[in-house]
Structures are given as structure tokens and as C-alpha cells.
Amino acid sequence: MNTAVAERPKSLAKLKARQEIAERTMAFHFEKPVNFKFTSGQFVDITLLDPPETDAEGNARSFSIASAPDEDFIMVATRIRDTAFKRVLTTIDLGAEVRIEGPFGDLRLHNDKSRAAVVLTGGIGITPFRSILLHAAKEKLQHRIFLFYANRRPEDAAFLNELQELEKKNPNYKLIACMSEMDRSQQPWSGERGLINQALLEKYLKGVPSPVYYITGPPDMVKAMHAILTGAGVDDDNVRIEEFPGY
Ligand SMILES: Cc1cc2nc3c(=O)[nH]c(=O)nc-3n(C[C@H](O)[C@H](O)[C@H](O)COP(=O)(O)OP(=O)(O)OC[C@H]3O[C@@H](n4cnc5c(N)ncnc54)[C@H](O)[C@@H]3O)c2cc1C
Structure with missing residues (x-):
């Protein structure tokens, strides 16, 4: 018997709510299994049980936990695409059960609060940082946190209002949201425009000593952000x- 598989913590959980949180982007709230504990930044595997349809990619996906540890539900968020898994997740009845395995992963805020956290992300890559930022604000963590959050338009930016409001609760946290396609937006925007690049990092990080950098998201995004840091001479030891x- 494969003990590694047998030891994967798993529970059944009911889908409690789902809501659109940005264009083509939905959040799903599941009941929190009894004794489910996790650290902000971790992820779970969600498996659909006996779904009405499936495809070659199967019935399970990994999702970062976007809810904070003290919230009484597990929330994940995803870009909605036309795959069997996502068609089912967006149409099953509230109250339907899924299998949740985890938590897994070691993405988490570093311990040394004298070093700032610099997060480079965009689009759906924001999910683990909603959890990390809510937790940091609640626990009054002393780390400085710079969140560089790239999207095409405010309409596409999941959790944008909440991330803006968090600046009022945590004086150590700064949001630098930047929009690359405001010509296609119906909303006002007075923040940064364009893509995350080295000039933008320099503008906000002047005098910030030896940060720990975090990059999350789809592979293309990760590759682009990593290239910026490499170009700026950041050692990979300081990048998580x-x-x-799948994107
Ligand atoms: C640790 C970890 C954390 C993750 N956290 C999150 C998270 O928080 N949120 C999140 O959304 N995802 C997250 N993912 C990715 C997630 O597990 C899925 O892979 C992703 O959501 C894609 O699932 P899908 O059903 O849309 O596509 P799949 O059915 O898995 O697609 C498989 C393949 O088909 C292609 N494909 C499918 N649909 C399209 C389309 N419309 N256009 C172009 N190509 C397509 C893709 O290129 C992909 O290679 C995470 C993954 C890991 C490993």
C-alpha cells in the first residue's frame, strides 16, 4: 500500500456559495472541514464527486486557498474557462459535496520581519496573497509588504477593492496595482498603468533593503516576473x- 497517498489529509466539504469577483473570475466558498488548519499561502486539491461530465484533465484541480485562516469557510478563486471541471463547478447545486485534500505547499510569508516582502503577481495569481494579506493585517505582522498586482483592467482584477481597503488596516502594506489596457475599461483609474517592469520596482522599492520576492500565477506571468528580477540582479535564493x- 502506498502510505504517502493514504496519508493525504482529505475531507468532504459542501459548496456554500459562489460569486463573480471579476470578469470571468469566480470565488467558491466551501464549508471548512472540522479541524482543518492551514497557513496562509497553502493550497488544496479539490475533486468533483461523480460529476455529470468530465474530460481528459480529470476531476481534480489544485487551488491556492484565498480565504484567511480565521474565516469560517475555505475560499478558492479561478478564471472561468470552458473546461469540464469549471463547467461543473459553476453549475452544481449549492450544498453539493466535493473532496478537499490538503493543505499542501510551503509558500508562506517569511519569518524575518526586518526583510520586506515584495509580491509580483497578476490576474488569478493573487489568490494566496489575499489570504496572506488578511492574515498579516489581523495579526498586525510587522513585515513591510509591497504588492505589485498587474491586470489588464480594474474589471479583471479580483479582490481589488478589498486589497485597496486593506491599506487602511495595515500601515506596513502598500498596493501597487497596474493596468495595461485602460483604453478598454469602463472604470476610472488613477493608479499605475502598463506592465510591471524594473522601472516600476525601482520607483517603489528605493531604499528597501534585501527584500524577499514572491512570484505567483500562470507560467507566462511567472516567467516574465522572474526575468525582471534576474535582470535586476536579484539572487534566486531571495525569490519564492x-x-x-494549466493556464
Ligand atoms: C499550487 C497550485 C495552486 C494553484 N492555484 C490556483 C488558483 O488559485 N486559481 C486558479 O485558477 N488556478 C490555480 N492553479 C491552477 C489550477 O489547478 C488549474 O490548472 C487551472 O485553473 C486551469 O484549469 P482549467 O480547468 O481551466 O484547465 P485544464 O482543463 O486543466 O486545462 C488543461 C490544458 O488545456 C488548456 N486550456 C484549457 N482551457 C483553455 C482555454 N480556454 N484557452 C486556452 N487553453 C486552454 C490549458 O492550456 C491547459 O494546458 C493552481 C495550481 C497549482 C499547482
Whole structure:
């Protein structure tokens, strides 16, 4: 018997709510299994049980936990695409059960609060940082946190209002959201425009000593952000990466 598989913590959990949180982007709230404990930044595997349809990619996907540890539900968020898994997740009845395995992963805020956290992410890569930022604000963690959050338009930016509001609760946290396609947006925007690049990092990180960098998201995004840091001479020892394959 494969004990590694047998020891994967798993529970059944009911889907409690789902909501659109940005264009083509939905959050799913599941009931929190009894005794489910996790650290902000970790992920779970969600398996659909006996779904009405399936495809070659199967009935399970990994998702970062976007909810904070003190919230009484497990929330994940995803870009909605036309795959069997996502068609089912967006249409099953509330109250339907899924299998949740985990938590897994070692993405988490570093311990040394004298070093700032610099997060480079975009689109759906934001999910683990909603959890990390809510937790940091609640626990009054002393780390400085710079969140560089790239999207095409505010309409596409999941959790944007909440991430803006968090700046009022945590004086150590700064959001630098940047939009690359405001010409296609119906919303006002007074923040940064364009893509995350070295000039933008220099503008906000002047005088910030030896940060720990975090990059999360789809592979193309991770590759682009990593190239910026490499170009700026950042050593990989100071970079933590979580890639969301499948995009
Ligand atoms: C640690 C970890 C954390 C993750 N966290 C998250 C998270 O928080 N949120 C999240 O959304 N995802 C997350 N992912 C990725 C997630 O597990 C899925 O792989 C992803 O959501 C894609 O699932 P899918 O059903 O859309 O595509 P799949 O059915 O898995 O697609 C498989 C393949 O088909 C292609 N494909 C499918 N649909 C399209 C399309 N419309 N256009 C172009 N190509 C397509 C893709 O290129 C992909 O190679 C995470 C993955 C890992 C490993």
C-alpha cells in the first residue's frame, strides 16, 4: 500500500456559495472541514464527486486557498474557462459535496520581519496573497509588504477593492496595482498603468533593503516576473515562486 497517498489529509466539504469577483473570475466558498488548519499561502486539491461530465484533465484541480485562516469557510478563486471541471463547478447545486485534500505547499510569508516582502503577481495569481494579506493585517505582522498586482483592467482584477481597503488596516502594506489596457475599461483609474517592469520596482522599492520576492500565477506571468528580477540582479535564493500550471 502506498502510505504517502493514504496519508493525504482529505475531507468532504459542501459548496456554500459562489460569486463573480471579476470578469470571468469566480470565488467558491466551501464549508471548512472540522479541524482543518492551514497557513496562509497553502493550497488544496479539490475533486468533483461523480460529476455529470468530465474530460481528459480529470476531476481534480489544485487551488491556492484565498480565504484567511480565521474565516469560517475555505475560499478558492479561478478564471472561468470552458473546461469540464469549471463547467461543473459553476453549475452544481449549492450544498453539493466535493473532496478537499490538503493543505499542501510551503509558500508562506517569511519569518524575518526586518526583510520586506515584495509580491509580483497578476490576474488569478493573487489568490494566496489575499489570504496572506488578511492574515498579516489581523495579526498586525510587522513585515513591510509591497504588492505589485498587474491586470489588464480594474474589471479583471479580483479582490481589488478589498486589497485597496486593506491599506487602511495595515500601515506596513502598500498596493501597487497596474493596468495595461485602460483604453478598454469602463472604470476610472488613477493608479499605475502598463506592465510591471524594473522601472516600476525601482520607483517603489528605493531604499528597501534585501527584500524577499514572491512570484505567483500562470507560467507566462511567472516567467516574465522572474526575468525582471534576474535582470535586476536579484539572487534566486531571495525569490519564492508558486506556478499555477494549466493556464
Ligand atoms: C499550487 C497550485 C495552486 C494553484 N492555484 C490556483 C488558483 O488559485 N486559481 C486558479 O485558477 N488556478 C490555480 N492553479 C491552477 C489550477 O489547478 C488549474 O490548472 C487551472 O485553473 C486551469 O484549469 P482549467 O480547468 O481551466 O484547465 P485544464 O482543463 O486543466 O486545462 C488543461 C490544458 O488545456 C488548456 N486550456 C484549457 N482551457 C483553455 C482555454 N480556454 N484557452 C486556452 N487553453 C486552454 C490549458 O492550456 C491547459 O494546458 C493552481 C495550481 C497549482 C499547482
